Structure formats: C-alpha cells, structure tokens
Amino acid sequence: MINNHDRVVTRGLRDVAAAETKISFVDPMGTLYYLGYNIDDLVEHVCSEEVVYLLLYSKLPTKNELGEFRAQLISEMTLPEAVIECIKSAPKSSHPMEVLRTAVSHLSMYDSDRDYKSEQANKKRAIRLVAKVPTIVATLHRIRTNQQLVAPNEEFSFPENFLYLFRGKPADSEEKNVIDRYMTLHADHGFNASTFAARVTASTNADMYSAVTSAIGTLKGPLHGGASEKVMYMLDDINTEEEVEAYIQGMLDNKRKIMGFGHRIYQTEDPRTKHLREMAENLCCLTDNLNLYNLCIRIENVVHEKKNIFPNVDFYAAVTLNALGVPFEFFTPFFASSRIAGWTAHVIEQYEDAVLLRPSSMYVGRYGRPFVPIEKRKAADNL
Numbered sequence: 001m002i003n004n005h006d007r008v009v010t011r012g013l014r015d016v017a018a019a020e021t022k023i024s025f026v027d028p029m030g031t032l033y034y035l036g037y038n039i040d041d042l043v044e045h046v047c048s049e050e051v052v053y054l055l056l057y058s059k060l061p062t063k064n065e066l067g068e069f070r071a072q073l074i075s076e077m078t079l080p081e082a083v084i085e086c087i088k089s090a091p092k093s094s095h096p097m098e099v100l101r102t103a104v105s106h107l108s109m110y111d112s113d114r115d116y117k118s119e120q121a122n123k124k125r126a127i128r129l130v131a132k133v134p135t136i137v138a139t140l141h142r143i144r145t146n147q148q149l150v151a152p153n154e155e156f157s158f159p160e161n162f163l164y165l166f167r168g169k170p171a172d173s174e175e176k177n178v179i180d181r182y183m184t185l186h187a188d189h190g191f192n193a194s195t196f197a198a199r200v201t202a203s204t205n206a207d208m209y210s211a212v213t214s215a216i217g218t219l220k221g222p223l224h225g226g227a228s229e230k231v232m233y234m235l236d237d238i239n240t241e242e243e244v245e246a247y248i249q250g251m252l253d254n255k256r257k258i259m260g261f262g263h264r265i266y267q268t269e270d271p272r273t274k275h276l277r278e279m280a281e282n283l284c285c286l287t288d289n290l291n292l293y294n295l296c297i298r299i300e301n302v303v304h305e306k307k308n309i310f311p312n313v314d315f316y317a318a319v320t321l322n323a324l325g326v327p328f329e330f331f332t333p334f335f336a337s338s339r340i341a342g343w344t345a346h347v348i349e350q351y352e353d354a355v356l357l358r359p360s361s362m363y364v365g366r367y368g369r370p371f372v373p374i375e376k377r378k379a380a381d382n383l
C-alpha cells in the first residue's frame, strides 16, 4: 500500500499553479493583464468587444475586424424558441443563476455540432455563447417582469444591446460607457474558481456548453460571483454612516465574512476596484444617491482599519449595477454575461493543452474494517 501521508495537501489549492496560461495574469501586487495588456489601459482606451476579440484571438482587432466581429456578436444574440420556452417554464422562485445554468445547458442541445472541436468551430461556438448568455439573462428579466422581449438593434454596440434587451430602452451616453467598462473589467481573471471549473470540465474533452454550465454553477457561490448580490443586502441593512462601525464589528465578532471584501491573490487593492469606485461615484452623483456612495467609503475605511483587507471587484460593481436599475438577483448573471468571454477563451486553451486535470488527494480515512454481512449488521457496527 502506498503511504499517502507523504503527500502534501495544499488547502484550497492556494498558490498551486494548475496549468500554464497566456490569457490573463493576476499580479498579487495589484495589476491585472489580459494577453499582456494592462487592464488600466484597456478599460480607458478600448471597447469591451475589442477585449472579447483579444481574449479569443490573442490580438486586438483592426477597425474592419472589429466591425465584423461586432456584427457577428449582435447577429448571434437571438435564442432558439425552445430556449425561450425553457426560460418561461422556470419557477418564479428560482434564482436567475439557476435559470441561466439550465438555459445554457439547454442551448447545447440546439448546437448540432457541439462535439466538433476544430479551432474554427470552437471560436464560432465561443462567440455564440458570448452573445447568447446576456440574451438569456435579459430574456429572463423581461419574462419575470411581464414585459415584451426586445430584439437586438444593429445600430447599438454589443454591451449597449445587452442593456437594451434587459431594460427595453436605449442607454444614455453615461450608461453606455459604464456597461462597456463593466464588461471589460469582468471579462477574465486568471484561474479563478469558475474558470478553473470550466477548465476541469473541458479537460475531459467534454463540450464547451458543459464547461460553461460548470462555470456558471461555480460563479453562483457567495464566496465568488454571488458576493455582489449580498453586498447590496448589506448596504440595505445599514441605514447611516454612523451605524457602520458597530455593524462591521458585529459581523466580525460573529466570524462572518464582509461580502465584497478580501481576495485570495491580491495583497493590495484589486486593480478593478478604482475603476468601479469611480463609476459608482459618478452614477450615485447623477442619480442623487451620494449617501449610498459615502456609506460605501465609510465601510471601506472601517473594514480596512479592522481587518486590513480591501474591497474586491464585487463591492462597487454592486453599487454600479444598482444605479443602472439592475435588480440585486441579476448582479451575478451580469457578471456571468461578461466572464463568458474569459471562460470560453480558457476552455479553448484547455483543449489545446490536452491534458486531463485530475489531482490526487490525501486519504485520511480508515483501513481494514471487518466486513459484516447485512443479516448480521447492527447499527453500532456501522459507526
């Protein structure tokens, strides 16, 4: 018998490099790169469709390539009727992330060559998913609120169309800018839990829809993308800046995590936070809701003083989406609608790596238990 106690368990896989990647780098010192480009440059100078193109083709598009790519994305935004029916049939009590997970799984049955994995077929499928995931989210919202479904408009950019399909009215220039930057900032982030889940599924050579379904299920958790929705419940619970100190102390005394704070990799502020903080401030100003923004700043200061941790991407993303009129339970679906770009890029990279991701474990259970036939078994024997 192998003495498996010689194995080393790295709890939570902290600092374990599970594979090589060229897609994005999360520098613990507070910088994020997509394909070598600093996120700060991308969010200021390129649109989110260019970012999706970059993730899928490893280069920024020319003007012509961008025009064609945008048209392709928008033309792929429609859903098969059966998927719309599947969304309609979801119980009203289900969470939008449950419906999204199910609808993506359903979508796979309407891709007749889902198992065909040439490079070209994979890219085409990735574009299909990048385009259809936001439509699933928007469709669910329209159905839940008894509003007419809206068709994409070729005059609008892809992120603008997402907001348009969701809210049924064109975005103003500030909102266009915000949704575009939001989607860039959420497009990829190294081997985060949902991306890793997608890569594990892809490593078995399963189809891309299965990989994305795994990723959606993983993003849903409150320690990952589910945090942004919880941030808003916390902000709703605290009425004034004066209450912040006692509220946070109470959470910490009860060993509860403050949602939207802390990060596995960054030892300093998450590089996406400053952009989202600025967007949240502008929107709170425009919507006459500066009290909310000031409350956030107070929370940030108190949590930093007490725990020396910083807000992560989810904290100000929550305030930003709230100001755009997105209901709380749709925050994580908005995250998924942006991260789908990174997930599909990673799935393709994993197919190219062609290795099964299958770790070992350290067995700490018992050996050599005496077998007792069922007729002679007593409850106590099974302890």
Ligand code: COA
Residues within 6 Å of the ligand: 012, 222, 223, 224, 225, 227, 256, 257, 258, 259, 260, 261, 262, 263, 264, 265, 307, 309, 312, 313, 314
């Ligand atoms: N609230 C309170 N304390 C926190 C915290 C938070 N949000 N995040 C980390 N900490 C504390 C831990 O309690 C621990 O303190 P201790 O050393 O005194 O015990 C220390 O910081 C290290 O935290 P740890 O849980 O080991 O970090 P991790 O790398 O395992 O977890 C997260 C990272 C993201 C899961 C964690 O920060 C968290 O749960 N955050 C809230 C959920 C969230 O916002 N998720 C979105 C992530 S992008």
